[in-house]
Each structure stands twice: as C-alpha cells, then as structure tokens.
Amino acid sequence: MSETEELRRTERTDGRRDLVNVNGLKTYYEGGGLINSQPVKAVDGVDFHIERGETLGLVGESGCGKTTLGRTLVRLERATDGEVLFDGDDITTFSGKRVKRWRRDAQIVFQDPESSLNDRMTIGEIIQEPLNVHDWPDLDVDVVGTQKQVEVTGDGSVNQDEREADITVEVPGGAVTVRDGVPLPEDRVSVDVTESDSTVTVRVDVDVARKRLRRARVRELLTTVGLREEHYFRYPHQFSGGQRQRIGIARALALEPEFVVLDEPVSALDVSVQAKILNLLEDLQEEFGLTYLFIAHDLSVVRHICDRVAVMYLGHIMEIGDSEELFENPKNPYTQSLLSAIPETDPTDDKQRITLRGTPPSPRDPPQGCPFSTRCPVKIHPSEYEHLDEKTWEGIELFREILRERQRADRSFTERARAILGMETRFSGIDEIVREVFPHRLTQEREQALDRAVEAAASNREDEAREILGTNFDPSETDADFDDLVDSFISDVHAGSHGQARSRIRERFGEMDVPGEVRGDVDRAVEHVRDGDEQAARELLREEFGSVCDTEPPDHHSVSQSGRTSYCHRHLAEHEEPEVAFERQS
C-alpha cells in the first residue's frame, strides 16, 4: 500500500474501525409452490461487524446459510430484511450505477475452481473481464497544490470518489505521478496546465491504449498470485485445482477491492496445495490491506487464518468472537459439539467426543425456539423431569424427532387416501417405533433364558436357541410373527450383532423401562397417533417435555471480556452453563 493511499484510507474511515456492519439481516428464498409455500429461511436475522483489515471466519454445516450470507454481503442475493452497512452506507438500498461502482470494492472468490471459470476463455480474458466491465482504468486525476476550481480534459477526468486517483498532477509545473496499481509509465502521460484566475484546466493525454493497460495489469496480477505471465494465453483445463483457485483470486483482486468474500476457497484442494493458497491469501491481505470474510466448513483452516470466527447454524449465528478464544474455550453447546467432532491429527488423543444425533431441521420449518433445540445434547429439561436419566431423555427426544420427521415427509395422495379410509399406510407402526426408541426390560428369569439362547445361536445350535425362546416366551404375548422374530434373532446373532438380537426380544416381551409418569404421557401420545392425530401427539409431548429451548428464541449473551457472544438460554443465571451441563453428563 502506498503512503498516500494509506493516508487516504485512514482519512476516509473517520475513526470508524468497522468496514462492514450487518444488522438484522435476513435472506429468504421464496417457496414458489402453489400450496404450502413456506420460504426457505437461509439467513434468519444475523448481526455482526467486520473490522477493517481483519479476517472473519464463518463456519457451519452445509445448509446452515453461510454461503447465502456471504453472497448477500456482495449482493449476489437480495436481502429480504435488515441492512448491510459498507463503510457506513446501506448497500441493500443501492441501485444502478451506485451498485456497479460499489462492486469494485467488494468481490468474491468461489469454492469450486472447476465451475467458476469459463472453459472457453483464456486465463487472460478471464482476469481481464472485470476490468472490461468496469471500463478500467478510470484515468481519474487528482490535482494537488492548488485551491482553485479544477477542470480536467483530454483522456483523464476529475477523481470523484474516495479512492486514490490513477494520476496525480501537481500544479504548478505539472509533475505527474501514477498510482502503483496502474501499469502506466509516467513518461507516457503528457500534461498541459492552463491557469486562469479562478480555475485550473489540466489536459491529460495518455499515450497508451486502455486495452494495453489492461493486459499489462492482468500480467501483473498473474505474478501477484504466483502464476507466470506466459499463462495468459492458456485455458483453465490446463491448470491444476490450486492454480485455478489462484486464477479466481487474481480475478477477484483485479479491481482492487477492499473486501473479499472467500467462499470455501480451499475446500476442494489437497492439504499441501491448501497450505500454499492459505499462505497466498495471508500475503495478499498484508500487501493490499484487504478485509476478508472467510467461509469454510473446515474448522482447522479457519482457526489458522481467522482473527474472529462466527459459528452459524440454521440461519443464525450461534457464537461469534475472537478466534483463539473461541477454539480454546467454546461457550455455545453447538460450537462445543462442532469442535469435538473435528478429527484430531493425534491418534493418542482420547478426547470426549460429543456425537450429535440426527441432522439439522429444514430451514423451511425451523424450530420455534432455539434453532439447535432439536439436536442439543444439553437442552434444558423442565424441572419436574430433571431427575430422568439420559437414556430416557434420549428416547423422548428421538420419539419427538421421529414424529416431527413424519410430518415433514411428503405424503402422496394415495397415502392420504389410505389414511382417510383407515387402511394401513407406511406411516403406521407406532408401536414398533415406541419399542425401538425406549429401552425395554425383561424379568431376570427371561433375561437368563435370553443369554442361553444367544449362546446357543452363536455356537450354531439354532434348534436349541429356538427351543429356549419357544419355552420361555409365549408367542401370544406379541402381535409379531413369532417364527419371523426368531429367524431375525438368529440372523442377528450370526451377523455378530448380539446387542440388536437381545433388544429385539426385549422390545417384544419386556416392559418399557421408563418411569411411570413418562410412560403415561407416551401412551397418551401413542393413542393420539393411533387416532390419526399426530399434531395432538406432538403438542402433548412438547407441553410435557418441552422447555424454554423449544418455545423461546434465546438472546445473544456476552460470554467473555473480549465481547464474544453466544446464542443460548443456558447463559441465563437461572440455568447451568453449557460446560457444566456437559460435565455432568460425562
């Protein structure tokens, strides 16, 4: 960065440290269907800022809305609500020329270097394209050394924006300086200064065609990103993945942006190539004073390159703050789960891994309360059920999840017709689900018989196993076909799944192993499902077992000195902190 530019940048900031300020931003994709068209809430109300010159990491699972957020910041997607302040101006309200002008300041590098480069264009053409679109260079002129009204004629024009002008002319005398970013030799600019009482007229003639300037600029960019000038005339297919990503970076840098969104720039690359690109990005940031939004799902990459990190889940920012601090001591339950899922490159490490069950809910129909409530391992339980053990809670949550999932699954017309006619549909079988979800227990005597049966089957004495099961368990106790059951039992044992074989029998002949009050509620919910009213079943379960996590969206609580915030109810004084809850579980 040249000194004048640095000066200009500091002047322009007016003491403002933030380059980007995002407030209440929402981006929805409209449903478009005729019936039931719920929008997809990709970004559902986020607030954050990015400081000038820093790298903010944005991490989360696929489908959490991180790419949509990145694209909204550079206006490749339209914001549904909220504002994005860039240098204090809300870019969501920009239109026409203003957008085009602003686009020079905010660029994006795409994830997939295969598909983001046009195969039919040479590398030179690809990088030159943004220059052509924006009619680069402006050849705008700053005239310094005078207080008079300035007029510029010839090839140049008066500099009208806050960026440094391409050409600076000093009056009187007409000494010319050309900015670093423009590959124009100063002796190819001729200046003619005429002064009158109130105005200075500067005629600037440039002796080099714009086309040549652009080509020279492209060559310069190629070397900046570590490619060679002779690559200019080659085609994308002649390059490896890492080199293609360099081309994408060169294209993004062509117009000298201040802010670059890097959308998974290294995800498609091998580690050794990835390391090179990460080093390049860091060098470029230092050289050009760039501000990055770095989107990635690889947390170790983010930890390496980012100053601050935002963790996203289902359209919300769950935790945001200083990178090192967040990785060392995550506060939000989602961050903790996400971090514990990263495979450590140390085989001796035996950290306690938190495995989340299931998958994120649909962004078309997000949970009412906390977005993470359907998978959260430390969800707050209602106080009257606080004493239930983990197994029972797991069963309850899984049962609720299955009912929710069933609601979401598409139902065909025939399916609905069958339900109306009271015929069996693939949605029936609630008893089986209850059996599968909740633990069951046999009497001690039967448990011993089961042991003997497993042992017999395992040592290939199937007939003996059949007999043991036949004498100890009464086929009339279950609605299932007893012979089928025994067959499955034996094939489970043969496949080595002894646990599954046992639970198969326990489920059919045992008692549901949960406290009485839970059992009553589950039975009532099952009754509702049998009557075809799954809605009522879901509501009943939510009322009985739901908590503030299901009903109220949390607040962003400040969780450290450095202003890190976390989106979780557990930071309220009346609840245990997440790490305490995790501790208690393990």
Added chain:
Amino acid sequence: MSIQLTREEDPILTVENLQTSFFTDKETIRAVDDISYTIQRGETVGIVGESGSGKSVTARSIMGLVDSPGRVMGGSIRFREPTTVDRLARLFPKRTAEVDELREEHDLVELVERLLNGRHTASELAGEEYAGADAETLVRDGAVDMADLVEDGYAAELGIVNERTFVVRDGSEGYVEVTNAPTEGLRKLRGRGIAMIFQDPLTSLNPVYTIGNQIKEALRLHRGLTGKRATEEAVRLLEAVSIPDARRRIDEYPHQFSGGMRQRAVIAMALACEPELLICDEPTTALDVTIQAQILELLEEIQEERNLSIMFITHDMGVMAEIADRINVMYAGELVESAPARVLFDDPKHPYTQGLLESIPSRNVGGERLRTIEGDVPTPNEKPTYCRFAPRCPEAFDACDAVHPVNVDVSTGDANHTAACLLYPEDMAREDAVAYHQSRGGETAQAAPDEVNDDE
C-alpha cells in the same frame, strides 16, 4: 478400535508388487507402481496421499474395477478368507487348484527336479541358503512345498494346474488371486467377499428405486433372500446403521434421505452382503464434520461387532488418525511409508510424510506460516530410476536423482515401520545406504518385465 492380532495369522488381504497402468495416446501412466502391503483380519488400514497419488486406483484394482484404458499389469492380490475360497472353488472347479489333490497325484521331488533341469535354480526356489542344493534336499528340508509351487506360479509352468487358476485351496486354507479372476468370478467375489463404499453416496444409489428395493436387490443377488424375509432383513440392516423409523424409511427414495443418511444406507447395502473386507474410498469427504463423526463411529461399531477388515482411503489426516490402525502413505503411485498410526504421526520418517503433516493447519495453530511442499505431484509415466519425490524434497541430495529408493525397515522397537527414502537405514553411512537401495532395487527391476510379459 484395534483388536488383538496374532502375528502368525495370515493376513486377509495380501497385495504384492501390484502395478496398474493407464494407456493413453500420449503416454502410459503408471498409476499404481509396484506397491505391496497387507491387511489383517479386523484391522483398519488407511491409505493417504494427495489426489493423483493412486489411492483410488489401488482400491479399484482390488475390486477388479479397473476399466479400459487401465489395466492391472502385474503383481498379485490375494484374498484369504476360507468361506469365500470354498464358495468360489465350488463355482469354478476347473479354475481351482486343490493342493491336497496335487500332493497325491504328483511326486514333489520329481517336479522340483524338472524345474531345476529347466531354467530355474535352487536359490530361486528356496532362497539363498539353498543355492546349489538338489531336489531331494529341498523337499526333505521342507524348503519347497507343493503349496509354494502353486503360489509362485511354477505349478502352471509345469502344466499340473490350469494356467487360468485363480482359486487355490490347501486343506481349510487357501486364497483367491484377484488379478487372475474372470469377470464372473469377480462378480461373485465383490459384495460378499469384498465390498466397497464410495465418496458420493448418490453414485451408488439408483434414484428411481426405493432404498429398500436396492438393499433387497443386494440381498437377493448375494444371499438369495426374497420376499418378506428380504424386507425384514433390509429393515434390520437399516436399524443396524442407526436409521430411525427404518420400516417407513425403506419405502423412501434416495432424494428423501439427507447426505449422512444416504451414506448410512450405502453402508447398509454393503453390509447386506456380509463382506469380510470393506473398502471405503473417502466415505466422509462429502459430509459435514458432525455427520462425519457419526459415520466414523458407526464404522467402528460395525467393525467391532463383525471383526471386519477395513481399508480406508482418505486425504484427511485427522480422519486417518481417528480410524486407522496402520497407515500407508502413497506418492505418485508408490508406497513411500508404512507404519502403525501412532508411530506415523509421532515420528514420520519420509520427508514427504513430514511435509504432509506440517502443512495441516491444525497441527500448527496460530499466526505462523504453513510449511508447504514446493511443486506438484508428478504424473508417474515412466519406470522410476530415481526418487519421484526428489524434485520437491527439502532433503534431496545427488543420489536421489540416480537411485530408486526401496522400502526399508526404519522401525524403532517392534513397530514394523518402513519408508522408501535414501536417508534410511539411518545407522548406515550415506553411501552404504544408497548402495543398499541400489542392490535391492535391482532385483525388483528385473522381476517386473517378466510379469508384464506373462500377462500379455
């Protein structure tokens, strides 16, 4: 994860001097170039390397899935699993060598004599210590057995077994030679013997059939189950891979499953055939970390339950550390280092492995620059008479361009650690080490053309 292994036990899979090449108009690409390794029963062997290092081609060679313009040019892949051997021996009696029967039908001494009178020497048959010995000594000392003659291909040369033999049975022991197997034989081997899971579950699932139908098809083809029993088994399998509400889910189509669920369904399909060896080709690369953790946990559980052997291919060192018992590092078609997982991460010997580990961001947290490996992976298109990593190697010296390194023992303790680098063995002087590599490299270089000719 790892279970007690008895050293005496034969590995379930033995890959020896495997060489797979691809032929294009311009050049011959030696995608897999003379690699050897083994997989024990119940063990997880990881293969790491950058794209283009030949990991996937190795897996496809084992599955017999190398398509034109590629071809397995030499080496052997032996799958030792008694039930599979019995099954294939029953199906292909003409292409099976029964070692017991051969023992009865032929006189071993006479056979060995014929070989010695031909173009073979005793040291070739039984090793250096028997140089010059006659047939009787060799047989009496047990230095040559009928099984050896069959395994080393002399039996086919003598005309006592069919040249196209690919199943060898010796009592309850035996193996299937995958590189010799006919298409039909491979089809019988795949699935029930060796199953494979690919990176993108959608490529292995047919979008127009329900998940249940696809699992049932596998059950019908490989285990002959049909109708209600197949349905029950399909439900059981989906439950085994922790898909909730399985009975309803089997009637759904792949697009109704999430990414992680699809990969679980694919694993269920692979398990439907009750394989002994499961090859996983980057099975979690397309998945999020939380889902990846679920799948890795599932694979570990299944392995424990069934004593399954797993060959796991990935470029993610973190995943490797988590799941593998033993790691093989590949570079440009060659195996450059092999060690138990802990040893490899603690004390990598090959400069390439060292560079690979140092370029992982999580291993050097903070503002420091990542160390990188200069240059790119070369395309292996000629016979290596030098070290393929030398142009990028920070430790390279003159001899690296002239001598092809072979895998040498670099273990400290009983770790069984090898690396193919001229820097080793460490206790030898530099020149001696180079000479050592040169002498060992010469042998393999001579053996290779023979094998190629046999194949053509």
